[in-house]
Amino acid sequence: MRGHAVTxxxxxxxxxxxxxxxxxxxxxxxxxxxxxxxxxxEDRMGLFDWTPVLDSGLRLVRYDARAHGRSTGDPVDTDYTYPSLADDLLGLLGHLGATRPAGxxxxxxxxGTVLHAAVRAPGRFSRLVLLVPPTAWATRGAYARTCRASADAVERDGADAWIAARLGRPGPAVVADVPAFPPTPPERVLPSVLRGLAASDLPAPAALAALRRPALILAWADDPGHPLSTAEALADALPEADLHVSRTRADVGTWGRRIAEYLDPTRPRPAS
Structure with a gap:
């Protein structure tokens, strides 16, 4: 976020x-x-450039999810489901004293966090930007089983073997140059994070159909954990959605500008 003071x-x-x-x-x-x-x-990965968002005259607040990064958290599985994480996001808006709808x-x-928060409290949000939507609905089961097995393995054998295997898996070709990093949740909490994700899914399509908020979906190709089928189904379910799919690293590099343009407060909002 070059040229902008951060508190x-x-x-x-x-x-x-x-x-x-x-x-x-x-x-x-x-x-x-x-x-x-x-x-x-995320900053070390270099995927998202937030400078265009700030240059466009917006206030950007980024936070570390519960038990991630510099945030704390307890080994309680239900604390890491999407609805619980959505409650944290709504709590952040309250802490910030947000009186107007936020992007x-x-x-x-x-x-998943943003969508559950928006479904629960649509009046708190103006526009949504959904990056690499996770596998959901029909494709979520296999991911959930893997998360539960990983949680068991971490508890049984420790985190090192699981982390080594995870870091050894190749990422999508479109972002093959982006290095992998160890998970930030501490080992004592990691199984609960995994089980919370296993118990999570995106809101039901019927709930999303009632969410009349403009949404920009930015996805990339050939990523089983973030399949295009989810992004496409999400675009179909949301009544005011635009979908953009990147197939090259250079195109992913345009996301910061795309996000800034979409969130521009002077951009006309589609009629409800």
Whole structure:
């Protein structure tokens, strides 16, 4: 976020200390990162350039999810389901004193977080940006079984073997140059994070059909954990959705600009 001052903050919510950073001035945008990473890891990955968002006159608040990065969390499985993480996001908006609808950006797990928060409290949000939606609905079962087996393995054998196997798997070709990083949740909490994700899914399509908020979906190709089938089904379910699919690393590099343009407060909103 070149050229923009960043303020660090913390707030307590449901027994955890959640860390966030606050930059820029203007209409509020909040960002929820993906599972196992953090704000700092996302920055090291270099996937998303937030500078265009701040340059466009928006205030951007990014936070570390419960037990991720610099936020704390307990080994309680239900704390890491998408609805529980959505409660943390709504708590952050309350802590920030947001009186007007905010823009929201969510990546993978953060996409689930944002959608559950928006379905629960649509009046708190203006526009949504959903990055690499996670596998959902018909394709979620296999992912859930893998998460539960991983949680058992971490408890039985420790985290090192699971982490080594995870870091050894190749990523999607479109982002093959992006390095993998160890998970940020501590080992004592990692099984609960895995089981919380296993118990999660995106909101039902019928609930999404009632969510009349403009949504930009940014997906990439050839990623089984974030299949295009989910992104396409999400675009069909949401009444005001635009879908863009990237097939090259260079096109992923345009996402910061696309996000800034979509969240521009002067952009006309489609009629409800």
């Amino acid at each position: 660090e903050g913390r707030f307590r919510h449901r027994g955890a200390e959640l860390a966030y950073e606050d930059a820029g001035e203007g209409p509020l945008v909040v960002h929820a990162h993906g599972g196992f990473v953090s704000r700092a890891v 929201a950006v969510g990546a993978s797990m953060g996409c």
